[in-house]
Amino acid sequence: MESITTSASPIKKIAVPIDFSPKCENAVKTAVQMALRHRAKIFLVHVVNPYFITDRAGRQIIGGESISKDIDAAIRRLEGLRDLLSERHPNLKIETIVQTGLVTDTPNDIVVSHHIDLAVIGTSGHQKLKQALLGSYSYTMLTSLNCSVMLVPEEFKTNSFRHILFPVRTLNHLRTKLRLAIAIANRNDGIINLSGIGNSNNFPKLKREFLLLKRSLRNRKQRFQSELVLTDDNAETISKLSNEKSCDIVMLNYEDEMKWKSLFAENFFKKIINNTESALLFIKPKNTVTIEPATYSGYDLTMPIPG
Known part of the structure; x- marks a missing residue:
């Protein structure tokens, strides 16, 4: 990276x-x-x-x-x-x-x-x-x-973002996302919760990027926690993790899932908006x-x- x-x-x-x-x-x-x-x-x-x-x-x-x-x-x-x-x-x-x-x-x-x-x-x-x-x-x-x-x-x-959820669900623009997460964490005395989230099809690639992000955070002596989660519903899992960990902010790549469902409540963006309190x-x-x-x-x- x-x-x-x-x-x-x-x-x-x-x-x-x-x-x-x-x-x-x-x-x-x-x-x-x-x-x-x-x-x-x-x-x-x-x-x-x-x-x-x-x-x-x-x-x-x-x-x-x-x-x-x-x-x-x-x-x-x-x-x-x-x-x-x-x-x-x-x-x-x-x-x-x-x-x-x-x-x-x-x-x-x-x-x-x-x-x-x-x-x-x-x-x-x-x-x-x-x-x-x-x-x-x-x-x-x-x-x-x-x-x-x-x-x-x-x-x-x-008023501040002390607990930052950083889901790794897609592989695009991770460098941009990490830079912003570090900037927010440093200015809020915060901790980054790095969570690799995916299904059996994309898990191997996702895990490799997840481990690179862990190494990058560790090399920068950044405060963080990490976990890997296997799931068939990324939006539901991210919302659940955010609520369980009392996260102040969730950082998400701008990439929708199941775009054919965009007229309904089931697409990724709307499920996240509807079910996440942070x-x-x-x-x-x-x-x-x-x-x-x-x-x-x-x-x-x-x-x-x-x-």
């Missing part, structure tokens, strides 16, 4: 999409603590939907004026949140962004244009069956954003993406905050 530099944190810019619902409060708290530990900058992001309603004659009856009011209200609320956080944490670097667009597309435009390393998104915890079948906001963000994504349940009350960090290596000019008309406001 290649050498890994642990001095500099790979987390330098953190985005928090905010819809002003209660579930966002915990995401903001978690993102703030991470930013302070990693000396990262926070971007508070709100997207205003540019909706228009016309009557039967084609005359616009709701649109520009309502959107303008929504934008002004969002600006005031984000500025208030920024000022409150700055007062509590004078060294915290914060920028607020208010844009119009689709909530499924615009956050990713911001992620790419601002070179975001991590998006922290609040969830309502255990999803209802209807949400699991049709897809929730957090699931949409997870699958659409071009950066690593952390999902933070509304009831998650831990924060979930999905590692997504960045790709080079070109943003096309916006095709809608309306407002596009970016508000940089100095410092």
